[in-house]
Amino acid sequence: MYHIASSTHLIMLLQRQSRGCVYSSVHGFQQEEIREKLQAFPGGSIELLTQESGLAVLTINYPSRMNAFSGSMMVDLEERVSQLEGWTDGKGLIVQGASGTFCSGSDLNAVRALSNPQDGMKMCMFMQNTLTRLLRLPMISVALVEGRALGGGAELTTACDFRLMAPGSVIQFVHKHMGLVPGWGGAARLVRIVGSQNALKLLGGAVKVDPELALQIGLAEEVLQGEGTGTPLQRAENWLSVYTKGPAPVIQAVKKVVLSGRELPLSEALRTEKDVFGTVWGGPANMQALASKSKHR
Numbered sequence: 510m511y512h513i514a515s516s517t518h519l520i521m522l523l524q525r526q527s528r529g530c531v532y533s534s535v536h537g538f539q540q541e542e543i544r545e546k547l548q549a550f551p552g553g554s555i556e557l558l559t560q561e562s563g564l565a566v567l568t569i570n571y572p573s574r575m576n577a578f579s580g581s582m583m584v585d586l587e588e589r590v591s592q593l594e595g596w597t598d599g600k601g602l603i604v605q606g607a608s609g610t611f612c613s614g615s616d617l618n619a620v621r622a623l624s625n626p627q628d629g630m631k632m633c634m635f636m637q638n639t640l641t642r643l644l645r646l647p648m649i650s651v652a653l654v655e656g657r658a659l660g661g662g663a664e665l666t667t668a669c670d671f672r673l674m675a676p677g678s679v680i681q682f683v684h685k686h687m688g689l690v691p692g693w694g695g696a697a698r699l700v701r702i703v704g705s706q707n708a709l710k711l712l713g714g715a716v717k718v719d720p721e722l723a724l725q726i727g728l729a730e731e732v733l734q735g736e737g738t739g740t741p742l743q744r745a746e747n748w749l750s751v752y753t754k755g756p757a758p759v760i761q762a763v764k765k766v767v768l769s770g771r772e773l774p775l776s777e778a779l780r781t782e783k784d785v786f787g788t789v790w791g792g793p794a795n796m797q798a799l800a801s802k803s804k805h806r
């Protein structure tokens with residue numbers, strides 16, 4: 510009995526771990542091995558605050574290094590994403606940096622120590638897996654960009670559904686200046702957000718994207734103007750609340766159908782949409798709406 514229970518648990522754990530992942534052992538990726546390596550570069554933290562309203566705030570927290578990602582923060586992020594995957598009440602997520610700036614990319618001290626090709630590939634696969642799972646969370650996500658989002662920080666913004674920028678903030682894919690290209694999935698996602706022409710310009714020119722340019726090319730949804738109307742976080746929460754109003758199963762279903770439409774070939778997306786539809790059809794929110802004879806004026 511114990512064996513059955515524990516092997517079932519293991520299967521569930523493996524399914525959960527592999528859900529949404531791009532790389533697994535089939536690709537020569539051993540998560541535990543790279544986790545151990547990354548843990549050798551400590552500093553900072555990734556904080557997750559979940560609220561009863563169904564909104565969560567994820568904070569990249571290493572202010573003394575402009576919120577650069579240390580190795581242990583990469584591991585932290587993966588753990589926080591796992592937590593969010595298991596959060597049944599989740600509807601919305603805001604990703605922000607601590608102390609008024611978003612994230613200055615990888616911690617250059619860790620990057621220097623991991624600069625051999627093998628470690629670089631492992632770190633790249635680890636972060637691609639994590640950021641892909643972040644984007645695929647069944648909740649609507651927003652990157653709140655204050656100050657700078659550089660390198661890996663710019664890539665992180667593309668792993669959210671929307672980007673909101675504070676006045677004076679900058680998103681910059683500085684990779685070319687580092688003799689690199691994005692490796693955390695940022696290029697593939699950027700092409701889908703702004704199109705290949707704009708992506709080529711942003712990466713090829715390592716362009717400093719200010720809020721005005723970001724709005725123009727569709728990288729940002731809104732500039733969070735408005736002195737005296739709360740903190741940038743409160744303004745981002747207000748912006749997001751329009752889209753997260755309603756019961757969690759319905760909001761999660763909305764995200765799932767959009768995600769499948771975005772990522773899957775049409776026939777597969779249609780079948781997924783049918784399955785997701787089946788989870789809300791005749792559900793409590795649907796029955797309540799039918800009973801109330803609501804008009805949509």
Ligand SMILES: CC[C@H](C(=O)O)C(=O)SCCNC(=O)CCNC(=O)[C@H](O)C(C)(C)COP(=O)(O)OP(=O)(O)OC[C@H]1O[C@@H](n2cnc3c(N)ncnc32)[C@H](O)[C@@H]1OP(=O)(O)O
Nearest residue numbers: 573574575577613614615616617618659660661683684687
């Ligand atoms: C490119 C690919 C790669 C990936 O995708 O994995 C990366 O992301 S590599 C990292 C790319 N980012 C950078 O190269 C940023 C380098 N830093 C800067 O350009 C500046 O520090 C800046 C613009 C973020 C802030 O400049 P400012 O003058 O306002 O402050 P300081 O330079 O004095 O920075 C304060 C303090 O933070 C340390 N810092 C900043 N960024 C990093 C980082 N990415 N890694 C490690 N440390 C970082 C900086 O060294 C200062 O530390 P201090 O001990 O006070 O000298």
